[in-house]
Amino acid sequence: MIRFENVSKVYARGARPALDQVSVDVERGEFVFLVGASGSGKSTFLSLVLREQRPTRGHVYVAGRDVANLSAWRVPTLRRQLGVVFQDFRLLQNKTVHENVAFALQVIGKPRHAIRDTVPEVLDMVGLAGKGKRMPTELSGGEQQRAAIARAIVNRPQILLADEPTGNLDPTTSLGIMRLLDRINRTGTTVVMATHDDEIVNEMRRRVVELSDGVVVRDEARGGYGEREAILPDVGASPVLDSPGSGTRAPVQTVRGV
């Protein structure tokens, strides 16, 4: 469904590559977690799938098509097969939930009766039945993310990309969102989710692809989040935290799976 072949992405000439020789193959119907420290290239990975960016080297295939060489006027066709959700929901604040979801269909020219039928169904599916008339500001964070997910899947995409969808939510709400994504995945939709949420990853036990400085360092079929780097460097007994040299991280030994 998604295949990266030796993909490198360098944003600015001379800069360190955001992705470096990445090769990943995601099958139809899979659920993949994309994990890694901040700046490791997770969002870049997703934007290459969306063709918001083009790879500097290598090939990205989405649903059998070479995305990098897709001509501009075909990009909309590609994106209609993809759904995306973000950490910040990106709902239009001046539209109701219903209008937000309908918007995604309107702008690709779906007929009105189709919109009238599908939008309530999808709202129902994501657990927002009866909340279609609310404005985004009248929803909780979890509900807003459900609305965003509804918008992403209303056109029945084959692939759902999620960039830290639970990043702004508390653990309980996050769990609800994960159940929803899991349910969507079980209907046959391929889901790729970038996340920092170790609890979720450990709980779900799905395929985990870990990036580190743009390199795939782990690709595990039923993996866990892996070890976190210490938030504060272990400075031992040193009484002065910001003494010279304390900023350099102690090398962390993590056990990498296959």
Place this chain on the structure above:
Amino acid sequence: MRFQFVLGEVFSGLRRNTTMVVAVVLVTFVSLTFVGAAALLQAQISKLKDDWYDLVEVSVFLCPEGSVAPTCAGGEATDAQVDAVRQIIDTELTDEVSKVYFESKEQAFEAFSERYPDGYQGTQLTADDMQASLRLKLSDAEQFAVVSDVLSGRDGVEIVEDQRAVFEPLFRTLNVATLLAAGLAGVMLLAAVLLITTTIRLSAVSRRKETEIMRLVGASNLFIQLPFLLEGALAAVLGSLLAGGGLWLAVRFMVSDWLERSVDWVAYVSEVDVLRVAPLLVIMAVALAALSSFFTLNRYTRI
């Protein structure tokens, strides 16, 4: 539904950017009024030419007694010389000249007396003070130079005169006015393009979130850009309609109602001419908007 949706976007955009839209309307209004004024001036000139050039002729003045012109060394033009000139006209200038007639001194005096029955500025002239001439009606008034070339310098011809020359100062004035109007129109049109560009850009920025989502869900480029295009085009077309209306009113009240009544022997531009110019103004407005959009849209609403 697509159409309705786009229209809805257009009007919400227009509402959000009211001041800018009003500015675009006004600037296109003023600039296209100048364009229209220039066009109408040209129409007026061609009307006058049509009207007046039919009345005027080329006069081939024949040598009078005592002329100092070198071709008149033999004194007053003889019948033989006149015949020779007529011969040349008949053979070499058949295409250019449609009619020739000879005006004798007596006929010239008659015409003169008719025009000035009380004598010209107090002098009393006789037929002998007049000059015989060949009057040529040209099939195309613009061919004067050819005719003049052929006939000047022939024996017995003192001078070849184009009566059109009388109108030249007026036409020159009208042409200068046209240039002025066109120049101002050019400057204003530039301002209009810049303003439309800015308006589209502002509109695009204020709807960045919408366009961002449209891009992500796979709306086509045309669909994303159409509202902006239409917004600019609508404002510009409104301006051009105002310009057409303004010109119509000006012609109706200043030319048809006033000028035509005070100086009635001149053919003036009429409302019909305005109606002929107005569609061009609308087309220009659309072109302006298209040009501005072309420069802006690809930068601000790219896939």
